[in-house]
Amino acid sequence: xxxxxxxxxxxxxxxxxxxxxxxxxxxxxxxxxxxxxxxxxxxxxxxxxxxxxxxxxxxxxxxxxxxxxxxxxxxxxxxxxxxxxxxxxxxxxxxxxxxxxxxxxxxxx
Amino acid sequence: xxxxxxxxxxxxxxxxxxxxxxxxxxxxxxxxxxxxxxxxxxxxxxxxxxxxxxxxxxxxxxxxxxxxxxxxxxxxxxxxxxxxxxxxxxxxxxxxxxxxxxxxxxxxxxxxxxxxxxxxxxxxxxxxxxxxxxxxxxxxxxxxxxxxxxxxxxxxxxxxxxxxxxxxxxxxxxxxxxxxxxxxxxxxxxxxxxxxxxxxxxxxxxxxxxxxxxxxxxxxxxxxxxxxxxxxxxxxxxxxxxxxxxxxxxxxxxxxxxxxxxxxxxxxxxxxxxx
Numbered sequence: 001x002x003x004x005x006x007x008x009x010x011x012x013x014x015x016x017x018x019x020x021x022x023x024x025x026x027x028x029x030x031x032x033x034x035x036x037x038x039x040x041x042x043x044x045x046x047x048x049x050x051x052x053x054x055x056x057x058x059x060x061x062x063x064x065x066x067x068x069x070x071x072x073x074x075x076x077x078x079x080x081x082x083x084x085x086x087x088x089x090x091x092x093x094x095x096x097x098x099x100x101x102x103x104x105x106x107x108x109x
Numbered sequence: 110x111x112x113x114x115x116x117x118x119x120x121x122x123x124x125x126x127x128x129x130x131x132x133x134x135x136x137x138x139x140x141x142x143x144x145x146x147x148x149x150x151x152x153x154x155x156x157x158x159x160x161x162x163x164x165x166x167x168x169x170x171x172x173x174x175x176x177x178x179x180x181x182x183x184x185x186x187x188x189x190x191x192x193x194x195x196x197x198x199x200x201x202x203x204x205x206x207x208x209x210x211x212x213x214x215x216x217x218x219x220x221x222x223x224x225x226x227x228x229x230x231x232x233x234x235x236x237x238x239x240x241x242x243x244x245x246x247x248x249x250x251x252x253x254x255x256x257x258x259x260x261x262x263x264x265x266x267x268x269x270x271x272x273x274x275x276x277x278x279x280x281x282x283x284x285x286x287x288x289x290x291x292x293x294x295x296x297x298x299x300x301x302x303x304x305x306x307x308x309x310x311x312x313x314x315x316x317x318x319x320x321x322x323x324x325x326x327x328x329x330x331x332x333x334x335x336x337x338x339x340x341x342x343x344x345x346x347x348x349x350x351x352x353x354x355x356x357x358x359x360x361x362x363x364x365x366x367x368x369x370x371x372x373x374x375x376x377x378x379x380x381x382x383x384x
Binding site: 074075077078079081082085087088090091092094097098 | 275333334336337338339346347348349350356363367370371
């Protein structure tokens with residue numbers, strides 16, 4: 001799955017899901033390349049705000065399911081004081097739906 | 110709480126933080142009907158750091174401008190006096206926000222992003238102004254936590270945790286008043302327009318807004334949506350109750366939630382660069 005993240009959250013070792021090209025077309029980093037301290041510094045200097053990275057590739061289906069279950073439990077906990085409100089229950093369901101869609105790569109990247 | 114202690118708490122908070130003189134100067138200028146954008150821009154331009162910060166905020170993703178705003182005058186013309194006044198205020202209290210509650214700045218930015226998306230969806234014309242109202246909605250909480258004695262502040266946090274209640278309920282129980290009241294004092298003290306003042310004061314009770322009910326209802330829902338999404342921290346981990354009246358006024362359907370959540374996301378992603 002591909003995820004777009006702010007540059008300051010990018011870490012060395014993450015894998016680029018898309019090539020990084022400067023405004024004038026010069027290729028700065030190839031798709032599939034591993035991010036290094038040097039590449040990150042360069043992107044920061046050139047005012048890049050986000051990078052697209054590969055995530056979840058190291059996550060087994062069991063780990064994915066465990067993470068989703070935890071995130072669903074977190075959502076549930078936030079709604080605990082408004083559980084009887086039918087409108088907010090729809091909001092909660094929309095959030096859960098989103099979570100599942102993103103995890104299965106059918107949502108927006 | 111003993112009356113003497115209550116009085117002391119109120120006095121501490123009512124002794125409101127002084128803002129840089131330039132904020133008052135701009136506030137006064139904006140009030141006068143004969144003031145032009147150029148007049149205000151001239152005052153702001155005297156402070157280079159402030160000018161740079163305003164341009165940075167004006168060009169940030171949550172205003173979503175299609176072209177770059179390159180001068181303060183241009184920012185004033187495009188965004189309006191109230192938005193610029195709100196931004197000047199935000200930059201002035203930014204440090205205070207950082208020292209109040211961990212995550213409150215992110216909560217404020219998130220609420221601004223959500224308010225923007227909801228405003229556009231309900232067809233409110235002043236999208237930028239509502240966004241700034243979202244940014245400022247919890248200023249009462251900022252001032253309250255910064256001005257109170259640290260022990261009293263910690264008691265509020267402890268009460269939230271022990272009793273599993275909202276920050277506002279803990280304020281009410283411990284102090285006898287809440288950040289909404291402080292928001293009202295601030296708005297009066299800083300002479301904020303009602304479109305910013307009422308969301309600050311009534312975002313938990315939007316049905317009480319008289320002068321800016323729609324803006325207040327938008328910020329009310331923005332606060333709920335961003336807490337539900339889980340971005341930043343507003344003093345407690347709970348999604349606050351929805352006002353039926355505000356919901357009716359907004360004219361949204363629950364089917365809108367998917368699109369609202371989707372539209373907020375890009376704004377949140379980029380906000381990290383501006384904090």
